[in-house]
Amino acid sequence: MKKAVFLMEPFSCPSCVKKIEGALSRAKGVQQVKVLFHSSKVRVEFDESVVEANELQELIVKLGYPVLNQKVS
Amino acid sequence: MNAKQTVRITSLSAMLLGIAIILHFAGLHDARQITLIAATIIAGTPIAIKAWKAIRMKAFSIELLVTIAVIGALFIGEYVESAAVTFLFLFGALLEIRTMEKTRSSLKALVDLAPLEASVLRDGKLTTIAVDDVEIGDRVIVRSGEQVPVDGPIVSGNASLNEAAITGESVPASKSLDDQVFSGTLVDNGYIEIIAERVGDDTAFARIIELVEEAQEAKSKTQKFLERFANIYTPSIVILSIIVYIFTRNIEMTLTFLVIACPGALVISAPVSIVAGIGNGARHGVLIKGGDVMEQLAKIDTVVFDKTGTLTKGRPEVTDIHSFGIDKEDLLRLTAEAELMSEHHLGQTIVREAKKRLIHLKHQAQDAQVMKGNGLLAEVDGQQLAAGNRKLMISQGIAISPTIEEYASKREKAGNTAVFISIGGEIAGIISIADQIRPEAAAALAKLRRNGIKQMIMLTGDNVHTARLVGEQLGLDSVYAELLPEDKVAAVQKLKAAGHRVAMAGDGINDAPAIATADIGLAMGKGGTDISMETADIVLMADRLDQFAHAYALSKATVNNMKQNTFFAVGTVVLLLIGVLLGKVFLASGMLIHEASVLLVILNAIRLIRYTSDKVSNRNVSEVKVNESAAPQ
CATH class of the missing domain: 1.20.120 (Four Helix Bundle (Hemerythrin (Met), subunit A))
Incomplete structure (x- = not known):
């Protein structure tokens, strides 16, 4: 189990949160998603044997939200 | 995009x-x-x-x-x-x-304080590496003007450190050998070498940031209500616009309805206030864990304090040295030399005081003999010294004159422990030791009362005499002494049952059950090392009661700000709807009003960032001055 933190551009509306949370939690291998609206971060706990952090990042970008930085621990 | x-x-x-x-x-x-x-x-x-x-x-x-x-x-x-x-x-x-x-700028200002690089001594070579690459056990070097990159004890050197990132206190603290320093703090002046104990995301600083981030996301009841409302509101506007079209066949009005359906100001009205409020708290050294806590705190009318470590410093100090026929410094030096090996906390307090005054302890005590519960006897610098209580003096056949006795009991009544010291069979002086009340306590309590706290109570495990004294000095409403942790819980429960909204402030270890029982639990979290950081609702990072007073005033200001915003946002929506129905508001003007209302709500919340709770008293002062100058006419 790994934890990835994506630093995003500032979110403008709370509906973005639902969009990102919904899409990520449907993705395979994702255990937990938390979108920090005020600190513009997305925290994801995922199973590294099923999915890679880069794939998750791609998914977020596809939704229309550029990722500025990625940190996996 | x-x-x-x-x-x-x-x-x-x-x-x-x-x-x-x-x-x-x-x-x-x-x-x-x-x-x-x-x-x-x-x-x-x-x-x-x-x-x-x-x-x-x-x-x-x-x-x-x-x-x-x-x-x-x-x-x-x-x-x-x-x-x-x-x-x-x-x-x-x-x-x-x-x-x-x-x-969000308050939090961002904190995050920006995060250190990036560290100078590490590995295999005798000094290298600069990224903070994330520092490992536990590394020897880290920090010079003047540099940031401490990890948590750990000082193993060499000394420095004055600005610990604002951790405690909100910007007056530099001087630290030397064995003192703990924290990541994110700044070496103002000096040179230190530290051993990395906690690195990366485990440092107190990283945990504070994470807690504040989570606090800002934690939704308050008002916030949850508004979001539910917005969820119903948006679709119902769509249905309404269809109804409007069916009845009026007016496409313009229908389209306008769609545009103003965005409940922007309404949805952000509560969260922006809370985020700004929590950010303000974090900058002033108070960690408020979420919007719910903020709303609860504003409703508190009763505060329960623990004594030791909360109202008092929790660490005995020498409050007075009284000597008879000998220099005070000499008396302190001789006593400290005798107590150097002592394990008793009063003895250690005397030694610490001597070190604090930079007195060089050069003599080794001879034939030191501990009289358990009473004091000790030793030969220092060729003189026979006894330090302890009355019993020790009497057992050694040393006479205590009425004047000395009078002084000693006066000190004891003021809440001190009087340590008698005799040299060569004669009383040479008395050193008073007390766990002092925090210097800011009285002002902080007065401020709490001014801002609406009706009742202040102290619960302590200490003896009745000391407890009553602290209670009198601080003007507390009631004092309960000699309590066990479960008694404290019962007392808090009783207050809650009587309909009071109770905040409990303690040092977080033996008070943990009572802190958990209260409506709002406050913990002293010096340096963020305690588990209290996780359990309490509010953490005072620098252990200062005035931070609590600020937090209380801040919570009231935040809740007020939130109410203003909600009221304004709802009002705007109502006006827009009326305007649309009367045909006065069309697409562009509807959007303009909508965007303007969102901006006004945010701007109102921004006021909270600069909020200082002292402003009220300052204004009072200036008002008084105005009155004075007007009076002579």
């Missing part, structure tokens, strides 16, 4: 709007219409793309409503409206992001 592109598109659309105005006055009608359509398409495309992306994710977005309205406006030939709405929507979103950033 990123922020830069948005800026470019928005300014392009603004330019086209300007050209359209010129063309309008030039009487070039066709050219004007084409320019307006171009402006609509340029600004409308990114909105439509966002709307489409949301639909694919099965989300109902504001962009979708705007897109439908704009297409409708183009369809009925209202090009001015369509161009204006798309421009205002993009421009408003830009301004929102910019101003919203401001409400």
Whole structure:
């Protein structure tokens, strides 16, 4: 189990949160998603044997939200 | 689409709007219409793309409503409206992001204090590496003007450190051998070498940031209610607009309904206030864990304090040295030399005081003999010394004169422990030791009372005599002494049952059950090392009671701010709806009012960032001054 933190551009509306949370939690291998609206971060706990952090990042970008930085621990 | 592109598109659309105005006055009608359509398409495309992306994710977005309205406006030939709405929507979103950033600036200021690099001594070589690469056990070197990159004890050198990042206190603290230093603090002056104990995300600083981030996300009851309301509100506006169309057959009015359906100001009215409030607290050294805590804190009317470590410093100190026929410093030096090996906390306090006064302890005590519970005997510098209580003096056959006895009992009544010292069979002096009341306690308690706390109570495990004394000095309403931890819980429960809203402040270890029982639990979290950081609702980072007083005033200001915002947002929606129904508000003006209300709500919240609870008393002072100057007439 790994934890990835994506630093995003500032979110403008709370509906973005639902969009990102919904899409990520449907993705395979994702255990937990938390979108920090005020600190513009997305925290994801995922199973590294099923999915890679880069794939998750791609998914977020596809939704229309550029990722500025990625940190996996 | 990123922020830069948005800026470019928005300014392009603004330019086209300007050209359209010129063309309008030039009487070039066709050219004007084409320019307006171009402006609509340029600004409308990114909105439509966002709307489409949301639909694919099965989300109902504001962009979708705007897109439908704009297409409708183009369809009925209202090009001015369509161009204006798309421009205002993009421009408003830009301004929102910019101003919203401001409400988060307190936290950002904290995050920006995070250290990036560390100088590490490995294999005898000094290398500069990224903070994330420092490992536990590394020897880290920090010089003047540099940031401490990890948590750990000082193993060499000394320095004065600005610990504002951790405690909110910007007066530098001086630290030397064995003192703990924290990541994010700044070496003001000096040179230290530390051993890395906690690195990366485990440092106190990283945990504080994480806790504040989570606190800002934690939703308050008001916030949850508003979100539920918005969820019902948006779809019902859509249904309403369909109904409006069926009855009036008025496309313009229907489209306007769609545009103002975005409940922007309403949804952000509560969170922006809370985020700004929590940010303000964090900068002043108070960690408030979420909007719910903020709302609860504002309702508190009773505060329960633990004594030791909360109202008092929790660490005995020498309060007075009284000597008879010997220099005070000499008396302290001799006693400290005798007590150097002592394990008794009063003895250690005396040694610490001597070290604090930079007295060099050069002599070794001979034949030291501990008289358990009474004191000790030793030979220092060729003189026979006894230090302890009355019993020790009597057992050694040393006479205590009435004047000395009078002084000693006076000190004891003031809450001190009097340590008698005799040299060569004669009383040479008395050293008073006490766990002192925190210097800021009285002012902080007065401020709490001024801001609306009705009852202040102290619960302590200490003896009745000391407890009563502290209670009297601080003007507490009641004092309960000699309590066990479970008695404290019972006392808090009793207060809650009597209908009071109770906050409990303690040092977080033996008070943990009572802290958990209270409506709001406060813990002293010096340096963020305790588990208390996780269990309490509010953590005072620098252990200062005035931070609590600030937090209480801040919570009231935050809740007020939130109420103003909610009231304003609801009012705007009502006015817009009425305006639409009366046919006074159309697409562009509806969007303008909407965006303006969002901005006003954010700007109102920004006021909280600069909020200082002292302002009230300052204003009182200046008012008094005005009165004085006016009086002589």
